[in-house]
Amino acid sequence: MDQRQKYFRNYRQEKSLTQRRVIVSGVLVLIMVGILVSRLFYLQVVEFDRYQTKANDNRVMLIPEPPPRGLVYDRNGVVLADNRPIHSLTITPERVKNFSVLQDELNDILEISTEEWDAFNAKRKSYRRPYQSITLKQHLTDSEWAKLSVDLYKWDGVQVEAQLTRYYPYGEAFAHAVGYVGRITEKDLQKVNPDTYQGALYIGKSGIEDFYESDLFGVPGLSKLEVNARGRIMSEIERQNPVPGKDIQLHLDARLQQYAFDALGDYTGSVIAIDPKTGGILALVSKPSYDSNLFVRGISYSDYDVLRNSPRLPLFNRALRGGYPPASTIKPFMALAGLESGFASWNDRYYAHGFYQINPNGRRYRDWKRGGHGWIDLERSLIESVDTYYYQLAHKMGVTPIHDFLEKFGFGKSTILDLNGASNGLLPSNEWKKAKYREPWYPGDSVNIGIGQGFMVATPIQIAAATSAIANRGVWHPPRMAKQVGNSIPQFSESPSGLQNITLKNQRNWLKVTEAMEKVISDPKGTARRLQGTPYKIAGKTGTGQVFSLQEDEEYEADKLAKRLHDHALFIGFAPSKQPEIVIFSIFENGGSSSKPADLSKKLFDAYLLDDYPKKYDYLKGANS
């Protein structure tokens, strides 16, 4: 009863209490709705741009499509660098239910190395766009591909993808000329635009592949795809097709290249053949060599170790970087230098003893012929390769005129237009010796230069290019590999090293030197008389370069020396001598006698000029020859 009374008493008060609380709640509701609205305002108005971008990034997947790489042909249309389809095993991790089971099952079917799994797992765990596949194993063999295809349906998220890979069909002979592509490294990406190379597998690492990378690569395509959260492609928004890389045709003649490579036999060495009319390189051989295809897949450590540690240095490009004494092949250039500077003339006679001395009791600089050549003139000095003549000539001239003259022929410089990594060789000078040894230039230094020894170092490509300048009578065409890039002839600034056509005080001297070089073959006493009997005339010069210095009275006796101490054997030549079509330089390291490079050159002259190739090279003939 008491309660009831209270109830009555407080009824209105209680009602208004609750009503007040309801009103307070209503106000709170409005405040909280205000919070929600301001949150929406923040997201939808203030941060709109950010979220719009984010939503688009979600929705749009950009898939770069690497362009097919341009092919490399020889002058007759033989493909030297090709593209071939390969198959790779890729996995989309998000679609795989149980990784360890999958790993076991795949390991049962394929040989997958732990490195491959590790690389895969590293990629899987790093931050990446979900639902994009990761390559597990590249270069599946046909049988692996077949085995996989049978079971592929069993695994969700496992697929085989096809890609184009580089392939070099003709192996070792072309490795140093054409070069190779390899996996793109961080360092490579610093040199190129990384966006362009997204999705690309390879980048040119050496040779033509390296120098013409930008032409060969092409322009990547881009697919703008709309994808859902599971990476499924819903539609294609936009598509730019890739522009294939430009094909490159080289001056190289594949048959000549292979023939030259084989003709070196087991010797290490180098052969360069140049078309003097254009400077186009017909053959660029460095032996031993390697299989470029090894690098395309990413060379294994063991394979690389074998190549790198081989004492024969197969990775070393002798044609561009091999530093050799030019030896007697320098004599035609020295003869011209003497004529040009007035220290030599065609008419002067000289008595050639078996040695040369700067002063009566001084060191004896020996001639290759023990008793000497007797009375000779300049022409005969070339024919018989008289060392003492050039000792005295160089001694009289001193280093500066020699340096300045030889420089015009590209010695001491890198002259090749379109291969990277050529070395400068060494054309010594007064200043050079002072800087290098802090010693003055001694007369004896000049004497050695006279026969292309001593400080002088030249690379095969330098000697070949200089020889073609003689063949061309001073007209300078820097050596080059590419004949055509895409549809156009590559444009070079004609004298990248500042070299210009050489004009002699008496231009007839070109002809006279050439005639003397002809007689190196045709004269009964000529050092290359073994090359007689060709239907065209060869002009040439032999050379044997000392690998080590003989003591003053020591005899060079080949059979007593280890092979690695045998003289380098060199030959330069061009034919037909009056209208040269081909210049050849060849060197047999430790070849001993210059008959080897001379014989090789004759084979190549016959092949190139008379189409006299052994039958076995027909596969490299090409469609256009």
Place this chain on the structure above:
Amino acid sequence: MNASLYSRVMSFTNARLWKLAHIDVLLMVSLLLLISGGLVVLYSASGQREDVVERQMVRLALGFGLCIVLAQLPPKYMRRFSPILFLVAVCLLAAVLFFGVGAKGAQRWLEIPGGVRFQPSELMKVIMPMMIAWYFSDRHLPPRLKHIIIVLIVIMLPVLMIARQPDLGTSLLVAVSGLFVLFLAGLQWRYIIGSFALAPLVGFSLWQVMHSYQKQRVLTFLDPESDPLGSGWNIIQSKTAIGSGGIHGKGWLEGTQAQLDFLPESHTDFIIAVLAEEFGMIGCITLLVGYLLIIARGLYISTMAEDNYARLLAGSLTLTFFVYLFVNIGMVSGILPVVGVPLPLISYGGTSIITIMATFGILMSIQTHKKAR
């Protein structure tokens, strides 16, 4: 013209027929408007699946049926049955703990032979405020400390049972629905302020009892970017969906986040993000206005109610309804942790629609069973 339209609307809403059918026209019309809008969004959010929309319509029809049935029941009977219903609901919750079924490590459902599943914790959302309102219905207001403590114990019992399932979201909502009654009953401000001061302590102890996945939710809420592909994915994607909608939205069925499945749970808990993406801020505000109409009507019904029980119950049910709304939008827009609260009346899903329609049935009953004055 305006006056005649207004009078026509008023005469329609005040028609005797509605009163006899115990239907509150304003509430019913607001609900129908909101629900039709919701179905439009659901069609888009479900990936244009008509079967989903149809099933939702069936549930809504069931909900409206229950609403109308409950509206016929006079509040005095509700009051009388409140404690019994509460006991039954607590027993069912106990049964869940022992015989419940569920998924993902949570036991939330009871399976009735015949294949029907239901969630006793949903029932509790309605029964809890009934119980507390009943407790205060013939007691002196504002409540004395003794009663406050008793009520708190009554609230805590089912709340802890639900929290053990574990279902943190529902247990908090059930607690809130009981606490609202206490608040409306005139709980002294000193207690309110005092408990807010104690909140950090409670928060700490809650942290201690939380399950690791619940802790994870709170942690990702605080720093969703820390796990962008895992637990933070939901929040990042829903914020992206909302933000990219801008003011006008991308257009119906044009939301890329929703249509391309970047938005998880797009037709259930995160449906507001679909609305925000496709209809923009304009759409969101329209939705909020719709909800505010319903809430305003609910609060109005509460203030006009005949007795304490009805007043407290109507107020608490309305405010709880608002809390669903606030928690859902708050969590989807990234200002509250993801606790799994659906957007009332719009999210796809059975039990919650039925419960919510039941609350509106109760509100209508309270409004239409008043003795004419």
